[in-house]
Structure formats: C-alpha cells, structure tokens
Amino acid sequence: MFDLHGRTALVTGAGQGIGAGIAAALSAQGAAVAVNDLVPDRAEAVAAGIAGAGGRAMAVPADVTDLDAVTRIVGDVESALGPVDVLVNNAGIPPGFVPTPFRDLPVAEWDKFIRLNLYGVLYGTKAVVDGMCERGWGRIVTISSDAARVGLPSGIALYGAGKAGAVGFSRHLAMELQGSGVTVNCLTLGLMARDEHDARRPPRPTTRLGRPDDVGAAVCWLASNEAEWVTGQTIAVNGGGNTK
Numbered sequence: 001m002f003d004l005h006g007r008t009a010l011v012t013g014a015g016q017g018i019g020a021g022i023a024a025a026l027s028a029q030g031a032a033v034a035v036n037d038l039v040p041d042r043a044e045a046v047a048a049g050i051a052g053a054g055g056r057a058m059a060v061p062a063d064v065t066d067l068d069a070v071t072r073i074v075g076d077v078e079s080a081l082g083p084v085d086v087l088v089n090n091a092g093i094p095p096g097f098v099p100t101p102f103r104d105l106p107v108a109e110w111d112k113f114i115r116l117n118l119y120g121v122l123y124g125t126k127a128v129v130d131g132m133c134e135r136g137w138g139r140i141v142t143i144s145s146d147a148a149r150v151g152l153p154s155g156i157a158l159y160g161a162g163k164a165g166a167v168g169f170s171r172h173l174a175m176e177l178q179g180s181g182v183t184v185n186c187l188t189l190g191l192m193a194r195d196e197h198d199a200r201r202p203p204r205p206t207t208r209l210g211r212p213d214d215v216g217a218a219v220c221w222l223a224s225n226e227a228e229w230v231t232g233q234t235i236a237v238n239g240g241g242n243t244k
Helices: 017-028 040-052 067-080 107-135 157-176 212-223
Strands: 008-011 032-035 057-059 086-089 138-145 182-189 234-237
Touching: 008 017, 008 067, 017 032, 017 040, 017 086, 017 138, 017 212, 032 040, 032 067, 040 057, 057 067, 067 107, 086 107, 086 212, 107 138, 107 157, 107 182, 138 157, 138 212, 157 182, 157 234, 182 212, 212 234
Parallel strands: 008 032, 008 086, 032 057, 086 138, 138 182, 182 234
Antiparallel strands: none
16 A cells, blocks of 8 residues: 555655655655655655665755746756656745744734745645646645644644645645646644654643654655545644644
C-alpha cells in the first residue's frame, strides 16, 4: 500500500526537521523527491541523504514567498524528475521566529507570517495545480498546526492566523477541483519534539512528543492512490492533544 513509485513530489521547507522527515518518507515509498529550502546547504544535505539511501532526489532551494522563484523551481523539477504529482506545503517558520504576544509584535513583522504560511501555499499550489488537473491526478498536502484551530497563549497569533488561512483556502480549493483527480488536504500538527532529548511534557493521551516520521507517514497516505476519496479534510496529527 501507499506505493509512490513513478510519482514526483515537491516538499517545501524540507531542509531540516519535519520537512526532511516527509521527504525521506516519500522517497521510502518510491517517489522521486525535490527538496526545497530557503538555505541551499540544507536542501543539498537532505537530497544527498536520500540519494545515499538509494532514492532519487534533487535540491531546489528557493524562497517560497517569491512566486517567480517557485515557478522556476517547479520547472527545474519537471525537467529533472518529471511533472510534480505531489506538493507538500511544509515551509512555515519564518527565519528568526520568536513567539511574541500580538500586542508586542510590531506591525512591520506581521507580513512575514502571512506571506510564508498563506502566500507560500498559494504560490506553490498555483505553480503545480494546472498540470495536475491536465493529467487528471495530483495530491496537495499542506502542513498546518493546531494553532490554526485552537487558541493558545504562547505568542503565536499571527502564525496561527496564517495557518488558519491556508486551511480555509484548502477546503475551498478541494471543492473547486472536484472531479479533477486532484485532492487537497491539510494536516494540523501538535507538539513536535525539537530533538531526541526534548523533555517537554507530551500531550495526553500519548506518552511522547511527535516525530517527523509520524508526519511523513500521514503524508504518504494522503499522497497515495488509496487516499483518493479523502479531500477537503483537515486531519489532526497531534497524539490526541488539543481535541477541543
């Protein structure tokens, strides 16, 4: 099940952490993977790791808040690996991100959260959706957050707003694409481990924090033929936490 041989996937923000885990999981299921990241060295390292494990991968560094850059890398991927069948909109943490209460966040800082978490999704989708529809098959998966649906007192209101905007867009797009063979879904993530030594309290009812491979497994399912009847959904991958 979830065989992705013959498919090409583009994962944004995949130079580390959750994105790198998603890229590795897609490759393990047989997909050729384009690894995007804002930092070229990170993208190259992840792509090299996938290739070293026997997969097909290429690095496509770019700023996903730049439509021209996104359009360019999609063209590069199609030339090297084939048409993009699976888009994973994962990029979402602005450089230098520090949780800050809304009242203390300068207006000049607002834009970066919306551009990355909403416009980054719009630009990636715009660059691939026509081709997917023409071929009659495609998967668009956006990595969101519990912050998109649950209020939290941790100083991430603008981040949550951008994530919520992407979820709303995805629901509407799924309806617009009905009958096209293209599905559109979101995953909302709970508390993820920063590293293997992260000692923060896990959400109940689980006994551990989330890992990149947890997210990768969910993405592989949504990217597969087996998930063709799943679209317009927002699925929580959060260990059972934030069930309000």
